[in-house]
Amino acid sequence: MSGINKVILVGNLGADPEIRSTQSGDTVATLRIATSETWRDKQTGERMERTEWHRVILWRRLGEIAGQYLRKGSKVYIEGKLQTRKWTDQSGQDRYTTEIQGNELQMLDSRGSGEGDTTERPRESASYNRSTESPRAQAPAQSRAPEPHQDFDDDIPF
C-alpha cells in the first residue's frame, strides 16, 4: 500500500531485442541494455570505465515497438520498476533474476521511430491497431509460447 519502485535507464542495446509471445497472445520483448560510467582514477589519472548490463522486459504494445524499431546498438531511455523473479535451475536449486519491467520507452537515435507516445497504458481501442504489429514481432514469437510473466524455456534465463 505504499512504495515507489522506479528505474530510469539511458543506454544501448547489446543485442537485438528478443521477442516472444505468451499463450494468451501478449508480446513480450527482452532487452539487454548497457549503461556505462567513466571516471578518472584519482591516483593514476587513468580513465576508467565500468559497464553495467540490465535486463529489461517490455510487454504488449511496448514490446511490439521494441521488436519493430530497436536493434543492437540502439540508444534508448527506459523507465520501469524492479522485479526479482525466482526460478529453478537444472540441479533443482532456487535462483533469482532481477529485471526491469519497463513502462516507458523512448528511442534516442535520430533515425526516428514513427511512433508517438510510448507510455504503457490501458489500450484505447480506437487508437491501437493490432495490424500494425511487425511480422518480426509475431511469427517467431508464437512458436515458442512461453508462460505469461516468466518460466521462459531458456536454460539460462539470466
Next chain:
Amino acid sequence: MSGINKVILVGNLGADPEIRSTQSGDTVATLRIATSETWRDKQTGERMERTEWHRVILWRRLGEIAGQYLRKGSKVYIEGKLQTRKWTDQSGQDRYTTEIQGNELQMLDSRGSGEGDTTERPRESASYNRSTESPRAQAPAQSRAPEPHQDFDDDIPF
C-alpha cells in the same frame, strides 16, 4: 562514456540494517527494503498487493547514518544505481545478485534524524568528523553472521 542508471525507491526496511566494515575501515550498510503496490483486480474487484524486496548498499557516511538512524520498519527514500555482482556458491557455480548502490538517503519517519544533507559526496574534511560515527556502526558489525543469501567474507563485504 554514456548512460544513466538510476533507481528511486520509497519503502520500508524489512530488518535492521546490517553494518560491516571493510579492511580499509570503510563502513558498508546493507538494507532490505520493501516496496508494495496495490491494485484492484479487474475481474474480481478484489484488492491485490505485491511486495518487491530490494537489497540496498550504502557506503561510508551514508552507511554510518543508516546504522545510526534506521531500524526495521523505517520508511526511507533511496536513490542509487543498479549493480549486479557475480559470486560463487558452495558448489562452485556462478551466481548473480543485483543490488542498489545508494547515493542518497532520506529518512521519512517523523521521528527525524538530526542529519542534514545525506547525499554522498567527496568528504569535506572540515565538516565531517569520524568521531561522530556511532559505536554500533563499528564494533558490533563484525560479529554478525553474514546473511545466508550471500557468501560474504567480513573482510570483503562487497
Next chain:
Amino acid sequence: MSGINKVILVGNLGADPEIRSTQSGDTVATLRIATSETWRDKQTGERMERTEWHRVILWRRLGEIAGQYLRKGSKVYIEGKLQTRKWTDQSGQDRYTTEIQGNELQMLDSRGSGEGDTTERPRESASYNRSTESPRAQAPAQSRAPEPHQDFDDDIPF
C-alpha cells in the same frame, strides 16, 4: 514525439490543499509543497537551509484523494511533469507560472491513507465510485477566494 519531462518531489504541504471543480465537474487540487535542503557552509561551518516552494496540480481522482487525506504539514511524494502557463495580470501584462502537473501521489505520513495505488490512469468504471468523493472536496471549494498569485476564474481553474 520525443521527450521526457519528469519531476519528483518529497516534501511537506505549506497549507491545506485548495480544491476546486471545473464546469465539467472535474476536481482539481492545488498543493503548495516545500522541499528543503541543508548543508554546512564551507567557510563558516554554519548550518544553512534553503527552502523551495512548488505549486502542484492534481486532477480528478488524485485531486479528490488530496482533498480527503492531505492537510497542511502532510509529507508527500509527488511525481509529475513541468508545465508553464501564461496568464494576464491586472495591468494586461503577460505572466508565466510554472506548475507541476502531478500524476502520482504517495502519502508519507504514518497516519496512513486507506488508499492504494494512486497513479493517475484512465478510470476503470468498475473500481471507481464518484460517491467516494469527500464533501470537503466538493462544496466548500467553490466558495474559496482564488489565490492572489493567479487570476483563476472558478470555472476555468487551470
Next chain:
Amino acid sequence: MSGINKVILVGNLGADPEIRSTQSGDTVATLRIATSETWRDKQTGERMERTEWHRVILWRRLGEIAGQYLRKGSKVYIEGKLQTRKWTDQSGQDRYTTEIQGNELQMLDSRGSGEGDTTERPRESASYNRSTESPRAQAPAQSRAPEPHQDFDDDIPF
C-alpha cells in the same frame, strides 16, 4: 532537512546555449530545452502534440561543457532541481521565474562529446584544467559580468 527536488528532462535545445561568467569567474550556461509529448485525440483520432519549454542553468564545468558541445537542436538528458527566483521588472513589480539548476548532463547525439562523466561535483584539482574552457565560453561572457546566481541584466529574463 528534508526533501527531494528532482527534475529529469530529455529534450532538444531550441537555441545555442547562452554562456556568461559571474564576476568571480564562474561560467554559467542557460539552455532552452523543449520536451514534446504526442497523443491521439480520443474523439477525433487526430494526432496532437504539446511542447513544453524549460530553462536550464548549468554552472562551472557543466556550463563549459554545454558551451563547447551543445548547439541548437542538440538532444540532451538533464537532471537537476527546480528553483524559482524573484526579480523585479521595469515597472518595479515582483516577477518569478522557475528554472532547473542542472547537476547532470548527458549528450544524446551520436556526434559524441569527448567528455566523460559530467556529473557536477567538487572539482578534483588534478583532473580539471581550466585551460580546457572553450574561447566561446569565455570572452563574450566576461563583458557582461552578471551577479552570481541571478540578477542577469536582461530585460526579459524569462
Next chain:
DNA sequence: TTTT
C-alpha cells in the same frame, strides 16, 4: 525556439 527544438525535435519527430
Next chain:
DNA sequence: TTTT
C-alpha cells in the same frame, strides 16, 4: 553483448 552496447556505446563513446
